[in-house]
Amino acid sequence: GAGVSQSPSNKVTEKGKDVELRCDPISGHTALYWYRQRLGQGLEFLIYFQGNSAPDKSGLPSDRFSAERTGESVSTLTIQRTQQEDSAVYLCASSLDWGHKTYEQYFGPGTRLTVT
Amino acid sequence: DQQVKQNSPSLSVQEGRISILNCDYTNSMFDYFLWYKKYPAEGPTFLISISSIKDKNEDGRFTVFLNKSAKHLSLHIVPSQPGDSAVYFCAASASTSYDKVIFGPGTSLSVIP
Numbered sequence: 001g002a003g004v005s006q007s008p009s010n011k012v013t014e015k016g017k018d019v020e021l022r023c024d025p026i027s028g029h030t031a032l033y034w035y036r037q038r039l040g041q042g043l044e045f046l047i048y049f050q051g052n053s054a055p056d057k058s059g060l061p062s063d064r065f066s067a068e069r070t071g072e073s074v075s076t077l078t079i080q081r082t083q084q085e086d087s088a089v090y091l092c093a094s095s096l097d098w099g100h101k102t103y104e105q106y107f108g109p110g111t112r113l114t115v116t
Numbered sequence: 117d118q119q120v121k122q123n124s125p126s127l128s129v130q131e132g133r134i135s136i137l138n139c140d141y142t143n144s145m146f147d148y149f150l151w152y153k154k155y156p157a158e159g160p161t162f163l164i165s166i167s168s169i170k171d172k173n174e175d176g177r178f179t180v181f182l183n184k185s186a187k188h189l190s191l192h193i194v195p196s197q198p199g200d201s202a203v204y205f206c207a208a209s210a211s212t213s214y215d216k217v218i219f220g221p222g223t224s225l226s227v228i229p
Binding site: 004031033035041042043045048050055056091093097102104105106107108109110 | 122148150152157158159160161162165205209213215216217218219220221222
């Protein structure tokens with residue numbers, strides 16, 4: 001079966017432009033997560049979805065960042081007016097969410113964003 | 117304020133020896149812990165987990181130990197193999213917010229042949 005996929009794999013954009021990053025989770029996974037990993041740093045939690053709802057947006061760094069999920073499937077992370085500090089690998093993960101338990105997350109390969 | 121800490125950014129071990137990766141946490145509400153492994157240019161993959169009702173969980177060459185009183189866990193890899201060279205992330209969650217998993221900064225393990 002297909003794993004988590006992300007597109008594009010690489011994105012180079014000019015400062016000030018908007019970018020959209022896409023994540024296709026594993027079919028049937030109701031939970032979806034976005035993380036950011038800057039060079040030499042760990043995974044920084046951004047946002048997660050239960051179905052199409054985002055109960056916790058506390059990790060979004062600024063109001064330039066937004067995310068949505070539709071059909072309990074694909075999710076899009078949008079960064080408006082990109083800044084150089086937004087350069088990072090953006091990782092998406094999905095997991096089962098059938099009850100009050102932490103399930104292992106399956107990660108996509110990431111999108112490497114470079115803001116010039 | 118980092119709730120999950122991995123104080124060793126890197127570790128080198130000889131092939132065949134034991135690798136011990138350490139992780140400390142500050143949030144006493146955490147009751148479930150996971151280890152992920154990440155190769156370059158790939159997403160992390162789940163390795164092993166442990167619930168706070170246990171103090172040890174073993175899966176083949178990988179064993180995780182949990183010391184709740186010290187808020188410390190460790191991952192032991194025995195024997196270490198060159199293919200184990202990767203970045204290892206410790207992660208934690210609380211049953212009160214089980215969907216929110218907090219990751220540590222990672223430890224880069226190099227297993228020298």
